[in-house]
Amino acid sequence: MQVLNFYSTIFADQLKRGRKTATIRLGDKSHKYKKNQAVLVTIGYQHSPREKIFDAVIDQVEVKRVRDLSPRDIEHDNPEFRRVEEMIHFLEQIYGKSVTMDDLVTVVRFSQIIDNPPTVTERLRGIGGAQN
Template sequence: MMSLNFQAPKHEKLLMVRQKNCTVRLGDVSRQYPESSLVWITTGGKLQPKKKLFVAFLDKVQVKKMAELTSEDLDHQNPEINTREDLIADFENIYKKRITMDDTVTVIYFSEVL
């Protein structure tokens, strides 16, 4: 089974209390995460052991430009991120490169399988 991994401790906290049901990934990763797939939601850093939190169903997978992200996308990604500019700053910190409104992102909505 595939996994959708989250490295940031802040995301693990949001996932644990089920406040996060969407992730925005840089680039077009829609082939790696096809809609209607089952994935493990995991946390852990690169080259580190991963912790499986739950199994999820990929409800919706959309490829967009950063400028096309909606307030719903941002809220479900992280309630603390209110604008696309906030997300860009967060991504620049994660990816250590410049991100623009023209960059392609993949928006993945998921729901826990009980």
């Protein structure tokens, strides 16, 4: 199984709460990640123990220039960011090199795979609050 790993433990809470539903990776990674592919989402550093967060399915893989990232792309990667400049600064920190508006990035959107999802009836009951 392919692994979608995050190095920063900052993302653990965002992933577990469903606030982080995408990752923006520097370069064209379309050869590595494919739509409908199952992945194991983990957090940890290379050559160290990693924490399994959840299994996921890749919903979309899109290669684009940094300048073409939408606020929504950025927010799904990091709920604290909205602007391309914030994303550039973040990518520079992660990859340890300069990132420009012309650089290619890959936006990988994913959804958690839930073992025992609630039924439609259970979900509908939850909409209006507790009902007896």
